[in-house]
Amino acid sequence: MFQLTCPGSKCVKNDVLSGLTVSLALVPEAVAFAFVAGVEPLVGLYAAFMMGIITSVIGGRPSMISGATGAMAVVMVALVAQHGVEYLFAAVVLAGVIQIAAGVLHLGKFIRMVPHPVMLGFVNGLAIVIFLAQLQQFQVPSDEGGMAWMTGTPLWTMLGLVALTMAIIHFLPKLTTAVPASLAAIIIVTLLAITLGLDARSVQGVLQDMSGDPAASIAGGLPAFHIPTIPLTFESLRIILPCAFILAAVGLIESLLTMSLIDELTETRGRGNKECIGQGVANSVNGFFGGMGGCAMIGQSMININSGGRGRLSGISAALFLLGFILFASGLIEIIPVAALVGVMFMVVMGTFEWASFRLLGRIPLADTFVGILVAVVTVLTDLAIAVVVGVIVSALVFAWEHAKQMRAETHTDRYGIKYYSLHGPLFFGSIQAFADIFEPKNDPQEVIVDFANTRVYDHSGLEAIDSLAERYMRAGKTLHIRHLNQECQNLLVKAGDLVEVNMMEDPNYHVADDRIA
Structure with a gap:
């Protein structure tokens, strides 16, 4: 709905006088x-x-x-x-x-x-x-020119x-x-x-x-x-x-x-x-x-x-x-x-x-302080568009880095000698190295179960990391079981697809950012 100004004559007066001021500037x-x-x-x-x-x-x-x-x-x-x-x-x-x-x-x-x-x-x-x-x-033409x-x-x-x-x-x-x-x-x-x-x-x-x-x-x-x-x-x-x-x-x-x-x-x-x-x-x-x-x-x-x-x-x-x-x-x-x-x-x-x-200096994360100063400096030295793009990219990288550090696993071995990995944190391009470092196929027992109930796969890099993990255990001659992986991930996995245990009642349902879906 088009509304020219707020109700009342005072609003009209304020808008008109404000407009006159702006026009002069x-x-x-x-x-x-x-x-x-x-x-x-x-x-x-x-x-x-x-x-x-x-x-x-x-x-x-x-x-x-x-x-x-x-x-x-x-x-x-x-x-x-x-x-x-x-x-x-x-x-x-x-x-x-x-x-x-x-x-x-x-x-x-x-x-x-x-x-x-x-x-x-x-x-x-x-x-x-x-x-x-x-x-x-504050500058005027000089006698020498300029x-x-x-x-x-x-x-x-x-x-x-x-x-x-x-x-x-x-x-x-x-x-x-x-x-x-x-x-x-x-x-x-x-x-x-x-x-x-x-x-x-x-x-x-x-x-x-x-x-x-x-x-x-x-x-x-x-x-x-x-x-x-x-x-x-x-x-x-x-x-x-x-x-x-x-x-x-x-x-x-x-x-x-x-x-x-x-x-x-x-x-x-x-x-x-x-x-x-x-x-x-x-x-x-x-x-x-x-x-x-x-x-x-x-x-x-x-x-x-x-x-x-x-x-x-x-x-x-x-x-x-x-x-x-x-x-x-x-x-x-x-x-x-x-x-x-x-x-x-x-x-x-x-x-x-x-x-x-x-006043926020020292009270907010150092990365946020750095991004704010960086955007201000780039705005002054170049232009606004470059500054905002740089700021968003740096913020995204900081976000990815912080979330990459959240990948961890709780492990235990049951009385039958089966080792369990219960994963926590997002699995994406930034956390695949931390994910790979969690596992030790050569030192693990003959049978290993990896539980994805408390994690989520976000992108193609995460899927590739799961396939690479499966290949590592295959080369070591160990049996790997993957639990609580959603249907979309199961369909996109190449080497680890047969190792996924399907539980229709407990498996999560979410989408993965991967071009192969199209």
């Missing part, structure tokens, strides 16, 4: 990421508008903000540089189709497989990335306005919550800078520095429908397909992880598969209307949540306000001191970073 981010990708500022702004409004309307997570992001921009650089922006538009369309397919196939549920240490690393790493991204606002760090009065003015912005955001909610603190801070700092005639770098100054054009502006018209003009050949597909897959994967990983974070903050639950479809539709539309595509933005989403935005109306308002700036109010936005927006983002960094993770 979207402008410099969209422009900056457009330059990172090597495209015009309007391509980034159009992307932020279309991503924001479409995902807010049909996505699976109300109050989550989507737009042009750095994680996807860095993937686009090589494609734009080598083949031009038209190939980028085509790749974004294809990435959207892939994301829609992921949603239709219900692949969004796999976000549940991301362990909590990986989530902590993701949040902390992204907070650091957002912080580092703001530092470029960029140089601010010094003297401009630096102290910048730092003073950043500190004032952060102070307003921190203390204003203690006095009143009628207006989002971030919006109030931006307005107050802007008026103060204009009234006092402070030499504060503005959004327009950022545009001019990035583009090198004194007349640079965010002003523009409505995005126009445009089919990417690339040859419809397999060669074109070969060029855009790898980039499209990476864009789709990065976009979904960042969006679904951001959705999980917002679920936790708001104590509600988003719909992952629906969000995949929403992101896909938004990216496909981007490609046909001259946008660079994007995904969920954790920084702007946190601004929205902290400003009281809870419904779809907040994201819709942010997108419409952004479009309004492009069409009618570019001059008002361009006079905002960039220090105010940096201050807002610094507060987002402080709210996003999981400071409690420091």
Whole structure:
């Protein structure tokens, strides 16, 4: 069921004002990421508008903000540089189709497989990335060319306005919550800078520095429908397909992880598969209307949540306000001191970073600590998608290693000289060596019984280990009996199949991960 906002006029007011605040923070981010990708500022702004409004309307997570992001921009650089922006538009369309397919196939549920240490690393790493991204606002063009760090009065003015912005955001909610603190801070700092005639770098100054054009502006018209003009050949597909897959994967990983974070903050639950479809539709539309595509933005989403935005109306308002700036109010936005927006983002960094993770040091397993730090470091040094994949793989290996150590056996010999092995723990690729080390065919009596009642065979490696065990006892001239092995294992065993004792009443029933089943 579509619900625009929560019931009551207060919710509408909160969503609209929160959307206005978010839209102000979207402008410099969209422009900056457009330059990172090597495209015009309007391509980034159009992307932020279309991503924001479409995902807010049909996505699976109300109050989550989507737009042009750095994680996807860095993937686009090589494609734009080598083949031009038209190939980028085509790749974004294809990435959207892939994301829609992921949603239709219900692949969004796999976000549940991301362990909590990986989530902590993701949040902390992204907070650091957002912080580092703001530092470029403290650089200005140098006389020798390139960029140089601010010094003297401009630096102290910048730092003073950043500190004032952060102070307003921190203390204003203690006095009143009628207006989002971030919006109030931006307005107050802007008026103060204009009234006092402070030499504060503005959004327009950022545009001019990035583009090198004194007349640079965010002003523009409505995005126009445009089919990417690339040859419809397999060669074109070969060029855009790898980039499209990476864009789709990065976009979904960042969006679904951001959705999980917002679920936790708001104590509600988003719909992952629906969000995949929403992101896909938004990216496909981007490609046909001259946008660079994007995904969920954790920084702007946190601004929205902290400003009281809870419904779809907040994201819709942010997108419409952004479009309004492009069409009618570019001059008002361009006079905002960039220090105010940096201050807002610094507060987002402080709210996003999981400071409690420091208190967990020494209280959680060392492996979990290592995974969290690893994901944060890889997020900062490379990108989010690689970091999450690395984190999940390392977590899976740690899990396998810990479970491999659980394989053990209780043994006894009865009065008839028959030795019993009662196995405990999972039998899979990680525990087959521990399983093999349990048995001593040369030293065992003539007859041996292995009981699988308290263990479970998980994969092909486990089946091969049982067959190898049977072969070892055959070579030693000993008789081996295998009890309480399920029917599926019995059917898949080659050498040990005849040694299995069948007990229909007691044998367990479960499935084994093995290609031969198909």
